[in-house]
Amino acid sequence: MKRREFLKxxxxxxxxxxxxxxxxxxxxxKQTYYMVTFVSGIDYWKDCYRGMQDAAEFLGVEAxxxxxxxxxxxxxxxxxxxxxxxxPDGILPTxxxxxxxxxxxxxxxxxGIPVVCxxxxxxxxxxxxxxxxxxxxxxxxxxxxxxxxxxxxxVAISSVTAQLNHVQRRQxxxxxxxxxxxxVVTSDDLIIDDQNNSTIxxxxxxxxxxxxxxxxGVFATDALGxxxxxxxxxxxxxxxxxxxxxxxxxxGTLDLIDSGELSATLAQGTWQMGFWGLxxxxxxRNGFIKSVSxxxxxxxxxxxxxxxxxxxxxTAENSQYWRAS
Amino acid sequence: MKRREFLKxxxxxxxxxxxxxxxxxxxxxKQTYYMVTFVSGIDYWKDCYRGMQDAAEFLGVEAxxxxxxxxxxxxxxxxxxxxxxxxPDGILPTxxxxxxxxxxxxxxxxxGIPVVCxxxxxxxxxxxxxxxxxxxxxxxxxxxxxxxxxxxxxVAISSVTAQLNHVQRRQxxxxxxxxxxxxVVTSDDLIIDDQNNSTIxxxxxxxxxxxxxxxxGVFATDALGxxxxxxxxxxxxxxxxxxxxxxxxxxGTLDLIDSGELSATLAQGTWQMGFWGLxxxxxxRNGFIKSVSxxxxxxxxxxxxxxxxxxxxxTAENSQYWRAS
Numbered sequence: 001m002k003r004r005e006f007l008k009x010x011x012x013x014x015x016x017x018x019x020x021x022x023x024x025x026x027x028x029x030k031q032t033y034y035m036v037t038f039v040s041g042i043d044y045w046k047d048c049y050r051g052m053q054d055a056a057e058f059l060g061v062e063a064x065x066x067x068x069x070x071x072x073x074x075x076x077x078x079x080x081x082x083x084x085x086x087x088p089d090g091i092l093p094t095x096x097x098x099x100x101x102x103x104x105x106x107x108x109x110x111x112g113i114p115v116v117c118x119x120x121x122x123x124x125x126x127x128x129x130x131x132x133x134x135x136x137x138x139x140x141x142x143x144x145x146x147x148x149x150x151x152x153x154x155v156a157i158s159s160v161t162a163q164l165n166h167v168q169r170r171q172x173x174x175x176x177x178x179x180x181x182x183x184v185v186t187s188d189d190l191i192i193d194d195q196n197n198s199t200i201x202x203x204x205x206x207x208x209x210x211x212x213x214x215x216x217g218v219f220a221t222d223a224l225g226x227x228x229x230x231x232x233x234x235x236x237x238x239x240x241x242x243x244x245x246x247x248x249x250x251x252g253t254l255d256l257i258d259s260g261e262l263s264a265t266l267a268q269g270t271w272q273m274g275f276w277g278l279x280x281x282x283x284x285r286n287g288f289i290k291s292v293s294x295x296x297x298x299x300x301x302x303x304x305x306x307x308x309x310x311x312x313x314x315t316a317e318n319s320q321y322w323r324a325s
Numbered sequence: 326m327k328r329r330e331f332l333k334x335x336x337x338x339x340x341x342x343x344x345x346x347x348x349x350x351x352x353x354x355k356q357t358y359y360m361v362t363f364v365s366g367i368d369y370w371k372d373c374y375r376g377m378q379d380a381a382e383f384l385g386v387e388a389x390x391x392x393x394x395x396x397x398x399x400x401x402x403x404x405x406x407x408x409x410x411x412x413p414d415g416i417l418p419t420x421x422x423x424x425x426x427x428x429x430x431x432x433x434x435x436x437g438i439p440v441v442c443x444x445x446x447x448x449x450x451x452x453x454x455x456x457x458x459x460x461x462x463x464x465x466x467x468x469x470x471x472x473x474x475x476x477x478x479x480v481a482i483s484s485v486t487a488q489l490n491h492v493q494r495r496q497x498x499x500x501x502x503x504x505x506x507x508x509v510v511t512s513d514d515l516i517i518d519d520q521n522n523s524t525i526x527x528x529x530x531x532x533x534x535x536x537x538x539x540x541x542g543v544f545a546t547d548a549l550g551x552x553x554x555x556x557x558x559x560x561x562x563x564x565x566x567x568x569x570x571x572x573x574x575x576x577g578t579l580d581l582i583d584s585g586e587l588s589a590t591l592a593q594g595t596w597q598m599g600f601w602g603l604x605x606x607x608x609x610r611n612g613f614i615k616s617v618s619x620x621x622x623x624x625x626x627x628x629x630x631x632x633x634x635x636x637x638x639x640t641a642e643n644s645q646y647w648r649a650s
Contacts, residue, residue, distance in 0.1 A: 054615050134631060271616040272629050279604065290379050291596040298646040300637040304597050306459060307632050312625040321623040 031061040031285065033278055034083045035118075036093035038076045040067030043250060044270065045094075048118060051274030052092065059282050061089070073097040077104050084108040090281030092274070094119040101125060114284040116303070118273040128284060128301050131277045133268045134308030135165045139172025142219045142245050142266060143181065145313050149243045149263065152183035154190060155217040156208055158201050158225040161193040169221040169247070190215070194225035201228025202235075209236050216242060223248040223265075230261040245313075254319045267322060269309030276307055356386040356610065358603055359408045360443075361418035363401045365392030368575060369595065370419075373443060376599030377417065384607050386414070398422040402429050409433040415606030417599070419444040426450060439609040441628065443598040453609060453626050456602045458593045459633030460490045464497025467544045467570050467591060468506065470638050474568050474588065477508035479515060480542040481533055483526050483550040486518040494546040494572070515540070519550035526553025527560075534561050541567060548573040548590075555586040570638075579644045592647060594634030601632055 035052055037045045049065050056063035066083060068075040073096045080093055081104050091108060095101050095117055105115050105125040114128060121130040146155065157173065160166040170191070177184050192208055194201035201224065209215060209232060218233070220226035226246025233242045239261050246253065246265040256262040280303050283289050289302040296302075314322055360377055362370045374390050381388035391408060393400040398421045405418055406429050416433060420426050420442055430440050430450040439453060446455040471480065482498065485491040495516070502509050517533055519526035526549065534540060534557060543558075545551035551571025558567045564586050571578065571590040581587040605628050608614055614627040621627075639647055 051616070054613065058613055131629075137631065269616065269629060275608075275614075275616075276629060283600075288379065288383055289600075291376070291594065291600075292646040294646060298637075298643040300643070301635070304456075304594060304601060304632050305635040306462065307629050310626070310630040312623075318623040318625070321617040321619060 031089040031282075032064060033061060033090045033092065033281055034064050034066060034088050035274065036076070036080050036083055036091060037065075037067035038073075038094070038096040039071050040065075040069055044248070047270035048094075048274040051271035051276075052278045053274070054271075055275045055278035055282075059278070061278075061282065063278065064088075071096060073100045077101060080104050080108075084111065084113055087111070088113065089285045090114040090116070090278070092116055092118055092277040092281060095122045096120070098122040098124065114281045116277050116280050118277045119268075119270075126301075129277075129280055129303040129305055129307060131273045131280070131307040132309060133165075133311060134306075135168035136172035137308060138247075138266055138268075138311045139169040139174070139219075139221075140176045141172075141311050141313065142169070143173045143176035145264060146217050146219060146243060146245050147177060147181035147184040150184055150217040153185070153216040154212060154214055155184055155186050155219065156190040156192065156205075156212070156215050157186060158192050158194045158205060158218060158220040158222075158229050160196050160222055160225075161191065166221045170219075173219050184217075194220070194222065194228060196222040196224050198224040198228035198231065201225040202231040203228075205229045205232035206235065209233070209238075218242060218244045220244065220246045222246075223250070223253060226253065226262055226265065227256065230256055234261055249314055249322055251324065254314070254322060257314060257319050258316050260316070264313050264315045266311040267314050268311055272307075272309040276309070280304075280307075356414040356607075358386060358388055358415045358417065358606055359413050360388065360390050360392075360599065361401070361405050361408055361416060362390075362392035363398075363419070363421040364396050365390075365394055369573070372595035373419075373599040376596035376601075377603045378599070379596075380600045380603040380607075384603070386603075386607065388603065389413075396421060398425045402426060405429050405433075409436065409438055412436070413438065414610045415439040415441070415603070417441055417443055417602040417606060420447045421445070423447040423449065439606045441602045441605050443602045444593075444595075451626075454602075454605055454628040454630055454632060456598045456605070456632040457634060458490075458636060459631075460493035461497040462633060463572075463591055463593075463636045464494040464499070464544075464546075465501045466497075466636050466638065467494070468498045468501035470589060471542050471544060471568060471570050472502060472506035472509040475509055475542040478510070478541040479537060479539055480509055480511050480544065481515040481517070481530075481537070481540050482511060483517050483519045483530060483543060483545040483547075483554050485521050485547055485550075486516065491546045495544075498544050509542075519545070519547065519553060521547040521549045523549040523553035523556065526550040527556040528553075530554045530557035531560065534558070534563075543567060543569045545569065545571045547571075548575070548578060551578065551587055551590060552581065555581055559586055574639055574647055576649065579639070579647060582639060582644050583641050585641070589638050589640045591636040592639050593636055597632075597634040601634070605629075605632075 052063045076096045101122040102125040109126045116129045117127045118131045192204035220229050243263040249265050284302050377388045401421045426447040427450040434451045441454045442452045443456045517529035568588040574590050609627050
């Protein structure tokens with residue numbers, strides 16, 4: 001269809017009130033939005049980008065994926081700045097280091113480019129919103145799923161003890177057990193530091209099981225910890241008896257769930273991050289945010305500051321829906 | 326424009342790839358979404374509904390406002406059930422009582438009607454999402470605004486001491502002062518219980534000021550508390566010297582800000598609640614949520630569980646943007 005024909009057809013629709021007038025204007029030239037990641041080759045981002053692509057299809061705009069192959073803060077800020085230099089309609093970055101990104105994000109915002117962070121935030125930058133997992137609430141979900149299965153008794157936690165998102169996951173788990181499941185108990189000496197390493201997790205969990213043969217359940221707050229915990233429990237001949245809920249998933253984790261070595265894992269809302277991240281950027285870019293008559297002049301942010309995309313529980317019953325098709 | 330002409334024009338656009346095909350289908354019959362409130366006549370909901378209407382205009386659907394004039398839980402559940410009985414395309418209720426709404430919400434969800442709660446949640450129901458103010462974070466924003474203005478010294482808190490959302494606002498404020506502003510201090514004996522009543526707030530604050538003449542700032546976590554605190558500070562001849570940040574706003578609060586009796590107030594993201602609430606309902610209703618191949622069969626919720634719509638700071642500099650036009 002030629003542009004002239006399009007404009008005619010769309011102006012008829014707009015005049016009828018059945019199509020918002022602005023859309024027809026915007027459709028004249030396709031808008032471009034970027035996703036920027038670090039360690040850009042991992043599977044985890046694929047689902048985030050799939051969500052962004054689905055939103056792009058709905059809105060009739062273009063989504064482009066870019067990033068740096070390494071976990072390199074300087075390289076990622078450079079890619080972000082290159083992207084911003086092209087004056088795109090919006091950027092959806094995930095953040096390798098919150099402080100290093102403050103200046104690049106603020107510069108993009110100053111240049112009029114909407115920025116929303118996803119999965120990992122730069123909270124002290126001027127980004128309009130953060131779309132990602134609320135880690136405390138993820139721990140709540142883990143407790144509400146594991147505790148009824150265990151019934152009563154001791155549960156352990158395998159975690160990266162010093163890292164903030166893991167601290168928050170543990171705290172949500174611990175608080176929820178205490179508040180809602182008084183019969184299910186955990187304590188500091190039932191927490192191991194697996195350093196997100198399956199070998200370390202297996203060793204630490206074996207020792208913990210020898211000292212505490214009455215452990216009935218484990219919450220592993222990271223993916224590789226869950227794999228190691230599963231191995232230790234299998235070697236102790238207790239697979240299926242000790243209930244294990246992990247975090248994140250890949251084909252290997254799904255296999256362990258289907259075989260019963262893991263009871264469940266928590267899948268983060270990766271698709272939601274990409275979908276709602278682009279949806280928010282688009283609404284800002286195209287003037288649909290009317291929270292006040294002029295949010296820029298009022299000096300306020302145009303978007304909800306935090307969207308918790310949540311976690312869902314994958315078990316042997318529904319694991320098929322997370323298999324790559 | 327006749328329906329036949331519309332279909333022709335829109336099918337040309339859809340075929341061109343410039344307009345998603347589904348939209349033209351949906352436009353054939355207008356979808357209907359309801360907002361349901363209690364104390365339905367208050368100004369606070371108007372801005373929520375304005376956000377919903379703006380989203381409805383973007384999406385080409387109909388938004389209808391309903392509710393009960395009183396703060397009556399039974400009456401509100403009855404209205405909700407009547408609305409659900411009409412099989413609308415989605416319902417956006419605010420919740421007078423979280424437990425009383427579990428059964429009605431779950432029944433609507435079972436009947437295939439998407440439900441998202443806004444402003445006040447029913448967290449143990451099966452609602453797909455909650456869109457409202459994150460109260461802890463609101464306290465963080467209050468501290469980050471008030472502390473630099475005060476510089477150093479004592480600050481007081483006027484609050485509804487037993488109510489959960491006020492507990493959370495205080496905690497965010499207290500934690501942020503301790504973590505980020507060691508020179509600005511508060512303590513339990515600097516907290517008054519104003520019961521969201523301006524007369525009680527004025528009396529309590531007068532007594533507190535007599536006992537603590539060195540108070541330099543106040544965070545009032547509720548609207549009427551701020552008005553009373555402002556009165557007590559004025560009567561003590563300290564208007565402008567003691568910095569006061571309140572919560573919520575109406576024309577009266579804005580007048581107090583412009584006159585300098587209040588330094589600022591926190592406006593909740595009411596427009597955002599209505600806008601994003603409807604946006605989420607629409608995406609579920611029309612099959613745009615593709616987080617997994619079939620979220621219903623997988624037994625998971627299709628939406629981010631929690632959207633924190635945030636607060637923004639209104640001062641004499643930007644108060645004009647919140648005035649009714």
